[in-house]
Amino acid sequence: MHTIAEAAAALAGRERILVFTGAGISTESGIPDFRGPNGVWKKVDPKNFTLRHYVQNPDFRRQRWERWFGAQRPTHRPNAAHRAVAQLWSTGRMIGCITQNIDGLHVDGGLPESALAEVHGNPRGIMCVDQGHPSKVAEVRERWQAGELDPRCDCGSILKSTVIMFGENLPPAATYLAYQFSTSADAAIAVGSTISVFPAAEYLLSVADRRHPLVILNMGPTDADELATARLEGKAGDLLPQLISALQAQAGG
Numbered sequence: 001m002h003t004i005a006e007a008a009a010a011l012a013g014r015e016r017i018l019v020f021t022g023a024g025i026s027t028e029s030g031i032p033d034f035r036g037p038n039g040v041w042k043k044v045d046p047k048n049f050t051l052r053h054y055v056q057n058p059d060f061r062r063q064r065w066e067r068w069f070g071a072q073r074p075t076h077r078p079n080a081a082h083r084a085v086a087q088l089w090s091t092g093r094m095i096g097c098i099t100q101n102i103d104g105l106h107v108d109g110g111l112p113e114s115a116l117a118e119v120h121g122n123p124r125g126i127m128c129v130d131q132g133h134p135s136k137v138a139e140v141r142e143r144w145q146a147g148e149l150d151p152r153c154d155c156g157s158i159l160k161s162t163v164i165m166f167g168e169n170l171p172p173a174a175t176y177l178a179y180q181f182s183t184s185a186d187a188a189i190a191v192g193s194t195i196s197v198f199p200a201a202e203y204l205l206s207v208a209d210r211r212h213p214l215v216i217l218n219m220g221p222t223d224a225d226e227l228a229t230a231r232l233e234g235k236a237g238d239l240l241p242q243l244i245s246a247l248q249a250q251a252g253g
Contacts, residue, residue: 004239007230008246010213011187016095018185019085020204024192024218026103028079028237051167055129055158062149068123068161069144081191081236082109084244089115091248096181100193100200102163117178119170119200125162128153135159170199178203187213189243192236195224217243 011017023031047053054061067073082105088094089111098117099106104124106116126135133153140159143151151159164170182203195201195216205224208214213229216222217239225231232239 001233002230004232004242004246007215007232007243008250010215010229011189011247012250014187014213015093016184016186017088017093018095018181018188018204018207019088019097020188020190020193020195021085021097021099021101021106022191022193022195022197023101025081025099025236025240026076026079026101026105027192028081028235029076029103029105031076031103031105047166049165051129051165054160054165058150061158061160064161065144065149065151069141076103076105078105078109079237081240082106082111084240085191086110087241088244088247091244093247095185096177098178098181098200098203100197117174117181117203119174119178119203121162121164121171121174123161123163126159127162128155128157128159130157131155133157182206185212188215189240190214190216190218190222190224191240192218193222194218194220195222215243 048060054064085097085106086109094115096115096117097106097111098119100120102118102120102122104122107113124137126137126140127133128135131153133155135153140151153159162171183206185207188204188207190204195204205227208224208227214224214227215230215232216225216228217232217234217236219233219235232243
């Protein structure tokens with residue numbers, strides 16, 4: 001393991017830092033990760049979250065709308081790590097953030113959508129399955145509250161959130177933005193990810209493949225530890241603010 005000072009030193013002089021985040025950045029906001037000891041996939045079957053299952057099971061769709069619009073919808077807030085990413089962006093030394101997360105907390109934490117590639121989608125939108133037609137969330141919510149528990153698009157297609165399900169193509173705009181960030185980056189910080197989910201991990205690994213510095217912050221090992229210039233073990237909400245402060249001190253900020 002390395003120190004905060006060593007991690008900051010690895011990023012000295014870098015002005016186009018890519019931030020890559022996984023579920024571990026949001027666990028301190030009360031959102032469980034997916035593959036950990038208490039992860040989501042220990043409690044539910046991933047097969048239930050395929051696009052095919054969603055389309056073929058109206059009861060499941062009604063459960064998802066109830067979870068999204070109902071009184072028991074969970075409320076999560078960004079934590080210190082999300083705010084630290086936004087802080088790094090404000091310094092001008094960050095090219096952008098690629099996230100595997102679908103919680104929307106980077107935007108809530110102050111990062112502009114233009115600086116964020118949500119390659120697995122986000123919870124801010126609704127679209128139809130067949131044509132990808134967008135629907136306004138407020139209007140669909142009103143219809144659901146009026147008793148339309150399995151709302152449809154005007155074209156007749158099933159509606160779903162813009163969170164990507166298994167078996168669904170990744171959003172083209174987000175993947176193109178991720179590619180732009182990745183190819184322009186001169187360093188990378190990976191936060192809260194095992195760096196094992198593809199194709200998302202490829203964007204991060206391509207930065208290391210070009211021999212640019214890679215700093216990894218995670219609880220537990222990752223699949224890219226051997227590529228890391230510096231490796232920090234611990235909670236993202238503790239470590240990332242310290243690292244960003246050290247980077248600002250480098251520049252006299």
